[in-house]
Amino acid sequence: GAVVSQHPSRVICKSGTSVKIECRSLDFQATTMFWYRQFPKQSLMLMATSNEGSKATYEQGVEKDKFLINHASLTLSTLTVTSAHPEDSSFYICSARGEASENEQFFGPGTRLTVL
Amino acid sequence: TQLLEQSPQFLSIQEGENLTVYCNSSSVFSSLQWYRQEPGEGPVLLVTVVTGGEVKKLKRLTFQFGDARKDSSLHITAAQTGDTGLYLCAGFYNFNKFYFGSGTKLNVKP
Numbered sequence: 001g002a003v004v005s006q007h008p009s010r011v012i013c014k015s016g017t018s019v020k021i022e023c024r025s026l027d028f029q030a031t032t033m034f035w036y037r038q039f040p041k042q043s044l045m046l047m048a049t050s051n052e053g054s055k056a057t058y059e060q061g062v063e064k065d066k067f068l069i070n071h072a073s074l075t076l077s078t079l080t081v082t083s084a085h086p087e088d089s090s091f092y093i094c095s096a097r098g099e100a101s102e103n104e105q106f107f108g109p110g111t112r113l114t115v116l
Numbered sequence: 117t118q119l120l121e122q123s124p125q126f127l128s129i130q131e132g133e134n135l136t137v138y139c140n141s142s143s144v145f146s147s148l149q150w151y152r153q154e155p156g157e158g159p160v161l162l163v164t165v166v167t168g169g170e171v172k173k174l175k176r177l178t179f180q181f182g183d184a185r186k187d188s189s190l191h192i193t194a195a196q197t198g199d200t201g202l203y204l205c206a207g208f209y210n211f212n213k214f215y216f217g218s219g220t221k222l223n224v225k226p
Contacts (some may be wrong), residue, residue, distance in 0.1 A: 043219035103147045107158035
C-alpha cells in the first residue's frame with residue numbers, strides 16, 4: 001500500500017520558536033493533503049486541507065498565520081507552527097490522497113510536538 | 117460540534133463480550149470509513165462502506181452503513197484484549213474535506 005512519512009516523529013522546542021513538520025508521500029503523487037491535530041484522549045481534528053500548488057483551506061478557528069501550510073510539490077507538504085506556545089503541544093498527523101481513489105487516503109505516523 | 121458523533125465515548129468490557137459502536141451525523145456522506153488508532157500512532161483503516169445499507173464483515177468485526185448514508189455502526193463479536201484501542205469513524209464531506217468522528221475508546225479486560 002501507499003506510504004506516507006512524517007518528519008520529525010518527535011520534537012521539543014522552546015516557547016516562541018517555530019517548528020516545521022514535513023509530510024511526504026513516498027510512492028504516489030498526492031493531489032490533496034490533510035493536516036490534523038489530536039489532543040490526548042481526543043479524536044483527530046481537521047486543521048486544513050491543501051491542494052498542490054494552491055493555498056490551503058483552513059478550518060474555522062485555525063489561525064492560518066500561525067499554522068503555515070505549504071504544498072509545493074505532489075509529494076511534499078509542510079506545516080510550520082510559528083511562535084509556538086505550550087498550548088500548541090499536540091500530536092500532528094498528516095494524510096495524503098492520490099488521484100487513483102477519491103475515497104482513499106493514507107495517513108502518516110504523526111509528529112508529537114512539545115512546547116516548553 | 118462534531119459533524120460525526122460517536123457513541124459511546126468510552127467502553128470497558130470483559131473479554132468475550134459483544135459490543136456495538138455507533139457513528140451518527142445529520143449530513144449525508146458518500147462513504148464512511150472506520151479506523152483504529154493506537155496511542156502515538158496514525159490511524160489504521162479498517163473498512164470503507166459506500167452503499168446505503170451495506171454490510172461488511174472483517175473477521176469478528178461487522179460494519180454497517182445506514183440506508184440514508186448518515187450513520188454507521190461497528191459491531192465486535194467476542195471481543196479480545198487485542199481489540200483495545202481508539203475506534204474512529206470518518207468520511208469525506210463536500211468531497212474535499214475529511215472529518216473524523218468524536219471517537220470511542222474501547223478497553224477489553226482479560
